[in-house]
Amino acid sequence: MSTSDRKWEALIENLKLSRRDFVFSTLATGALTLTPRLVGAQAAQPYKIGVLLPSTGTGANYMAHCIKGLPVAIAELNKRGGLLGKHQVQMVYRDDETKPDVGARETKSLILNDKVDCMFATYSSAVALAVQEIIHEHKVLHFAATSNSSKITQDNYSPYTYQFCPDSNMQSGAVVVAVSRMATKNKWKSYVSLGQDYEWGRDTHKGFTTGLAKINPEVKEARQMWFKLGETDFNSYITAIMAAKPDFMFGAIAGKDAETFMQQASQMGLFKRVPFPGGLIAVNDLKAQRKTLPRGIIGLARCPFFAHLKEPIMQAYIKRDRAAFGADGYPDDWACMYYDALGGLEQGAKKAGSTSTEAIVKALKGASIDTCRGKRTFRDCSNQLNVPSYVGEVWDSPDYPFPIYKPETMIQVEGNEVWTPTCEDVEKLKKKRA
């Protein structure tokens, strides 16, 4: 057993026994970046991945599983010999603190000092946009698997960026499809919107309102309300929503604000009066809020494991993570998508026959790869992976200690059905890069 194998095993042992997972994993990862000098000369040039994800700020609790799960995934890849069977993969982790200038600085540090070959980044779209400036300038591969503003693959397009997460337009599109069915069935006429007052919130809101107006023009938005990020008291918003007596409400709310809103709204009985379809409720939310999440509410997810239980890759992810993190350790949406990014890297290298960035970029262009969501293809013009968005009803399952989406009513909206705009329009949006 080689030194690096032993170190990986020790790391996994640490992860299983220790409560403070990511403290150890970051310390260990830091130490592991020093191991190149210790690894024997028989291995070929190691391949370094810079993982830039927040463990501070609003994104921290979303990325927690991912940050501890990626080293385990990489260890498994390395057991198979690494990329192309000969390049051991090393992970260098940095915290971007959910701040764009920290993200830009850490990306520079990873590229120039740690000499990473590829970046996995990040959680916040604003940070992703700043990171793209750096990776494009230095011609470094960039896999995005959580930050999902459509700007990343369109306005701010870089040929080095590949997106593994359904983008904001695709997600809005999915909600429109689901809500449209409900509106037609229940003869809904009016709705109220509540959104986080920042770019993602505004973008998501616009996507939904324009999309719904096209298919169900008879449904009108009676009111829109916006709140500042970090709002702790939704009482006044909730009373205002109830006073308007809408048929349903639409929410462009994510992160901890979503949890605060859900908790306060359900305690005030809002959802008994006003249906709230399509809020972002990912697997990590289902797990974390299992005691407080109102059942029956319609949520939106990006890569829930229970939607693809038949896929062998998904089964492998579940098995591996539960072995490493305990019976409750099902991987959440974000972890699954970053694992897919790792898988995409492996397959891209194989297709290219090389680990050079230019070769992998060429190999992945418009290519099909195997993911936990089945075989998926990258869109030619934007490098967006054609992946579904999932809308379903929160429901207690006998198979899991936390609620999932009810399988009978869950809808999967394919990416290519809702990825606006057309490739022709995407080309017009792309900004010119020097």
Next chain:
Amino acid sequence: MQPGWLARHGLTVPVAILMLVLFLLVPLLPGEYWTQVATEILILGLFAMSFNLLYGYMGQISFGHAAFFGVGAYASAMLFTRLKTAGGEIGMLDFFLSLAAGPPVAAVAALIVGFFCVRLTGIYFAMLSLAFGELLFYIVFSWYSFTKGDDGIQGLLPPSFFQDAVNFYYLTLAIVTLALLAMWRITESPFGYIMRTLRDNQRRAAFLGINVRLHMLINFVIAGSFAGLAGALWGPFSRSVNPGLLGWQESGIAVFMTLIGGAGSIVGPLLGSVIYTMLQAVVKMYTVYWPLTIGTIILLIVLFLPGGVLGLVEKRIKARRSGDGDAGSREA
């Protein structure tokens, strides 16, 4: 060196010369990385030095100083975006034009904010500067059509000559050195000594016939302009700007750097920037608990080392030259 020289000027000149020499030599280190780190140190050091004009020299603590840093960054970024060609490149002249846009716009902002802030002192000055800082942040964040909101502005790629990290670094070094000299001249002028009087005893200054508010306002605008200059450099350095540059957490960085290096000298904050930035780079390689680290350091400095590193060094030197008159650690 004459004996009185140290008492009059402290360590400023020797430290500044030493730092300049070291800064000139940085690009000799292998790779591009340290040059990038040094560029960051210089820009944030300039920001911190501009803050110190208000804190060390005038005695007021502003928690909204980053607003001028951010306004300068945005003014520069927005002009940059408009001057760019369709192909995304910017000409050399246009690039310098966009840099030049930072200080004046920041100065105007400082004039407006300062007009109100200088009517107060102490805790009220601190609170009002914080409130204005947050208001400016909120405006930039919300005015999506004008500033692109929390998306930020990307694409700030300098002309190809300055895309080379070393060239950009020397440009930054030149600008920051000139700014430092300018600030030093200002603080060593009669105006600068009026500032010190305002810091030490505002009432007496008023009795001496000094127009307290006017002088505070002038200093406020000067400080804001230099912060705007730092902001203008930050955009092309980072290749993007975002509203976070205006918030109170960013203001905190200037405060920390000044405290660590020492508020008693014009170069103190620059030294603080060196220590803070290097420390951050190293600590973040091994742990995510950077706030705990820097918080503890600030705590220890406030309690045991209020003059910062430079203050400590000065004290030691004075103690060694027994009886040259202890001028205290915050004399400048």
Next chain:
Amino acid sequence: MDIGPYVLQLFSGLSRAMVLFLLSAGLSLIFGVMNILNFAHATLWLLSGYITFSIFTFLSEQLGASPWLLLPAIVGATALMALIGFALERFLIRRTYERDLPEQLLLTFALVLIIGDLIKLVWGVENRRINLGVQPVEMFDTLINPYHFVIVGSGVAVAAGLWFFLHRTRLGKIVRAAVYNRNMVSALGIPIPLIYGLVFAAGVGLAGLAGGVFLPLLPMALGVDHDVIVQCFAVVVIGGFGSMLGTFVASIIVGVVYAFSILFWPDGALAMIFLIVIVVLIWRPWGLFGTELRF
């Protein structure tokens, strides 16, 4: 005209006001008596929320789930926070009394970073929430969360208790005297250091109480303190440093203005609050109820 929505919005504004008051009362008390602006106030509040969560969860595991377990959890957390406050004053804050204002501010600023990371170290990055299983009640043709009555009740109780303490008890009168002239109080033989220690402990204890009381309404998450501290400052500035009545009235103003601006100008609710703060600081820096003496 249907008065229902306006009454409800008023009630929700009052609830928000009491939330703000409970949060800011401790800050106001400490500043009023000791002239220390505790930046870490909201961070201590957050810490208390996490502590209350842990106590509540522990008790629920030992004794079976019941919403009434929140009471001992709150009591425990408040007591613990008061102790922490006392220790902070004794070992850290005390050293800055002779210093300038900026250094005092920086000390508490540093505490924000330190305590914030300590919370992360102990509890991790996951948010913490509890579910009391409270059911909404019907009122004015709509549903409300009865826990808001608890909030409003707590706010009023704390306000009344503080007023009683400061105006009717001997210790309270000593504390008020110390606000005006601590040297005189000291000259009368009363140990100022002990008074300061008790006041700081009480202020932090109040933050602790607020943290516990809010836990059923608000998931505790890292970084919430940053969002909230600015609102606390707003309330204390508007009401006037050193005046508990001012803090109470300012909380009501801010809470109700916020609630109604949601109905009429939702985007600008927070900007409104900033503007009020700026106007107050410019026109009457010592706040609505502060005395010019303090300025």
